[in-house]
Amino acid sequence: MSITSSTASLPQRDSIRGAPPAGERAFSIAFSAVLGLGIFVALGGLAAILIWAVSAGLPRLDWGLFTNAPSTARIETAGFRTAIFGSLYVIAGVIVLIIPIGLGTALYLEEFSDRTSRFARLVDLNIQNLAGVPAIVFGILGLAFIVRGPVGIGFVAAAGSLTLALLVLPTIIVSSREAIRGVPRSLKEGALALGATPWKAVWTQVVPYAAPGVLTGAILSVARAFGEAAPLLLVGAVTFVTFNPRFWSDGYSVLPVMIYQYATRPQASFRLLAFAGVLVMLVLVLFMNSFAIWLRNRYERPLQ
Template identity: 40%
Template sequence: MSVATTTARDTVRIATGKSRERSTGSLVFLGLLWFSLFFGVMVLVVLIADTAIAGAGRFDPALVTRYDSTLFPERTGFRAGILGSLWLMLFTALMAVPLGIAAAVYLEEFADSRRWYNRIIEVNLQNLAAVPSIVYGLLAVAVMALIGIERKGIVLGGAIALALLILPVIIITTREAVRAVPEEIRQGSLALGATTWQTTWRQVLPSAVPGIATGTILGLSRAIGEAAPLLMLGLASSVRFDPEGLMSPITALPIQIYGLSSNSQEAFQDAASAAIIVLLVMILGMNALAIFIRNKFQRSW
């Protein structure tokens, strides 16, 4: 058989006019995939749109500048909740970030991974990240009792709970960022006579900062939406003054939303919807910042 006839026959065989990629079975399967995607995204979109429509009437300055009001439901505001959440984030970060980075650096740069206690810590870090947030609330209540502070619903307690909550997240992401720094950089530094400490402080951590910042912000954006641990600590849903310090009683945005959504007056429910949108905007803003930092400072080795 000559080469020419072989080629000709092959041409005929491949030009069948229909594609097996478009068989009924494939199309049904493809349709199912589309439906799954559509269903997941649609539910979310409908939910957010519904909330936004319900709260649309309340997108006014009073929503963020005024305290909550039981006498004028249509003019109630979330000033205390927004400020409370911001204060909580600030002190959560102050507590969780140094601790988390230090723990991660120890595990990556100093710990001997062959030791049983270091291995136990490693395994349990993953478990800690999966612990329900309300448990951290309980833990913070215990800590507050231990250090002898009886006041309920204050910044310190909430920040301790949220810091404990996001600590595993920060440790895990920091470890990943530290691990991404090439071994050659460490060796180069050590070969010049630098100590492990100098190498960590001057080479590894500066290179890992973008990753650490991203992880921290993502952790905080998880914490800002939490209500359960704060309820355990007795945060009030109605506070009519700005937070003034660590011992100042506060409320938080999720707590206020929780409190208002169970109210029977429609005006309060609309206000809650509007507050949900405010909370979502805050979280999306933080996530956007995280993505921005990651893209801007990401280093390719």
């Protein structure tokens, strides 16, 4: 009885027509709006920087910017050549250091250590904490231990590489661990069941599968290292280097430091040079990332 009457009072009950209740719709709309806002802020910020840098630096953008050495006397033809060399040396060193060390640490922690052991947990905790240490602290560390102190290699590009490698290692370790964790266990088990040693199983199954993720972490880490100025100021990236540096000897400079130096000078033509320097950095970062992404896509499970 009561059932019939309640159905009668809700004649639309059996129909599947009509929209969901207004409250749910409002929530969906609000949710989409928040997502849209997020995308707008992220992309809008990036676009603003690009437009600003391009419009301010474009008048000065030419090949001389890449091929000429810095100069305070001939502002019109001054370039960034030595800083580009410095940056490329430093970054090359960073890449060579962080990929094997970062991947190795991540593989050890994910595949070979007993994750419940005290040691593994201590390492884990420290990596998380290191990721939050300010860059300048790594600069001081580099000055005390790499430039002077036990390593004592002086103010050279290699010292910059080592310092920046320490700075970005936590990032690449964490992202590599994520990538390794994403490898299906069944692959490693399958390899082990065929009599592969644990090392062989990891190297032939886990590493190739995780490679794209590891490379993504490396791209992010290297991009960050490329833009760092603060720690390098402490380990010898001096402002004006008018000769091409070498890796193991001589002073060196890097692009962000160079840009900072030009930007703080009072003359307008130096500021213009600083904006052009930003463009140089953008071009180089774009090149490096394109190469890294091309490399990653080549690895990206070509057989799937």
